Amino acid sequence: MAASPYPPSWYAASASPLPEQAPARGDIQADVAILGAGYTGLSAALELAEAGFKVVLLEAERIGWGASGRNGGQAIVGYGCEVDTLEQLVGRDDARRLFDWSREGMQLLRDRIQRHAIECDWRDGHASVPIKPRQERQLRQWQAHMQQQYDYPMAWWDRDQLRAQLASDRYLGAVFDPQSGHLHPLDYAFGLARAALAAGVVIHEHSPVTRLQRGARAVLHTAQAQVKADYVVLAGNAWLHGIAPELESRIMPVGTYIGATTPLGEQRARDLIRNDMAVADVNWALDYFRLSRDHRLLFGGRASYSTLPPPNLRGTMSRRMRRVFPQLADVAIEYVWGGYVDISLNRAPHWGRLEPNVYFAQGFSGHGVASTGLAGQVIAQAIRGQAERLDAYARIPHRPFPGGRLLRTPMLVAAMAWYKLRDVLW
Template sequence: MSIISHTGSYYTASANDKQQRSKLNEHIKADICVVGSGFTGLSSALHLAEKGYKVVILEGSRIGFGASGRNGGQLVNSYSRDMDFIEKHYGKHVGTEMGKMAFEGANIIRRLVHDYQINCDLKPGGIFAACNNKQLDEMASKQQLWAQHGHTNTELLSASSIQKHIGTDRYVGGLLDNAGGHIHPLNLALGEAAAFEKLGGVIYEDSKVTDIVHGKKPVIKTESGSVTANFVVVAGNAYLEGLLPKQQQKSMPCGTQIITTEVLPKDVQQQLLPTDVCVEDCNYLLDYFRLSADGRLIYGGGTTYGARDPEQIESIILPKMLKTFPALKKVKIDYAWTGNFLLTLMRLPQFGRINDNVYYAQGYSGHGVTSTHLAGKVISDAIAGQAERFDVFAGLPQHPFPGGRVFRIPYITMGAWYYAMRDKLGI
């Protein structure tokens, strides 16, 4: 068996399960074939297996190889665009229906962790940290908006009260979401995979899908095998690589970068994050950070359009970390990595069906940990005949990026520069 490695991240080094599953080398049948074993695929497969379906997952690399196993590990509620934006652009009904689902993803994760005893260092609490008064006003508006949609477990923080949670004077306040939290994302993915397998599901790794032959019973082909199924769930997100070309035209892979320090002394951990919450700031090109279970600071941010080597990542992220926590100047960085997430033009997820039996979900635009788990539940319900919630997402317009594939990167690069200037100017 060939050995396909995860990226050289802290998560990989501390993964609970390092076994590699077999490659698909035969022609098999299943009720449902899921393409991709990130959070969308795993949530879909696990919810479908709980309903009694025979489900097979085909993974081109390793379980959680993409963004699901590389991200900041934060449970951030709602979507990358909030309900006021959704209602303004798509109407009150859509805003209301999406608002009913906006806080479900984190609860799905907690349910799976509890039911299947997944060891993924789940901790409560997340803060949106405001860098200026304009952002703090926006957080006050977010609190009111979320309360209108039934989520009241938040607390607006002043400049002094936020320092009870974050040991820096960089922020003028923020919003504490007690229903947020953080996890070891790769161990969550591996735990969900193990739960799926306990229910009779089968996962094939190193089994990249090369083609989907559409029809009454789609055939999903790999280099050395195939799956004939009644339904397909395509969950490749930023790693589709030509499988659904029309859908790829409507999204843009972007990279984020993360560094992880050496294990910090207990007193330093207490100084940095006294209540052990996770944090993301309110900039357009945001920073995010938290403590790992063994006491490292995990710090990420920035946007890239392709992989970078660890030294480049450290040179980009380290100054950001030191701006927030100057006392860490002499701390050693043990890990640095990057990974792709998928951005859509409207920064809302894209759900859809092809020929009524091929489902897809993609483009969570930076809010993927919770939204992917919601997507899996919604897709599983749709396949089982309850499609109302899926259709709310599927009804959202899916716009291609201007200029097609050739101009997507320069277009987004210009946008990133524009938003970086807005962050610097505080506007």
């Protein structure tokens, strides 16, 4: 059997992959050309093909090869920034609209799973958990604000209520969101791709775009092909290298890492998280975890802002996991993997147009499982002439990371060190 082209992970080992799609060759004509076969690109492709557009999608590696196939699998309503940040950026009214659309994005994800019979292990429920009294106060204030100003109900669980569902003494309580949840990320990407192919989308893998040629009919160039289209969608996110410098300056790639234990057995796994929810703490350098379908604990919680993999990653992940679940002292981590997420400076979504016929979406800031699907739909609607929602996202102001190409990474590393120290001391 040939080696998997995907980076080794539990996701790659357990997914149901698609056959490889042929690389792009020659001169290709399309109504819409899309760069990137992750959730955003696949979602836009599916929407546009169902509306009658001829869509060609170019992927440098394989479908779901980037963050869409490696992420933590937690699908959460909202964005990478909180609503108070959106209120400061665009005002209360637009912040409310953006949040309501994120709720629609979560429903869109659920609808696509059901409509296209995507087998991706969807599970309901997400808990945000505080470690310190300061965090508990902030979470409770956030819960009340979301209920009163955004009509979004979430339950507060005290420590005993949480302990009835989660076998850890580390946390002081939880805000439980029944509308969010978790899934198998790579299988979800494959499901979207199957739906897109069935709708008539042409997907070319192993076709890295080398250049965007702008014009009345834009062209995406690869080493062996050029795809001419009336519209182009850039959905490369953290992997968009050299194609659109004005986009690259407004995001930073951040390495994020996940471990999967050896199988625990059904009863032992269920004893850890009785209601099968996803869980994330609220530290800046957070831990997040959930159960897999084969009764492993999937535990994420180590980020690298320098783009260099952390040393002794498996050992670090094991220590963090056992800090949450000391009862797993005898359990080994079998898989460890990582990838890049694209963060914007304000953690808000960065979606819009580079040219009248060149669209983009990026800046999901670690919160993209649901919002990427929404981004694809919003861009597809704009291409079809319904641009109200994209225009609202485009009004969110974004600044480039300070320091330029050479200094922005060390400056970000220094800033993140401060936030991590605050988690410990405050």
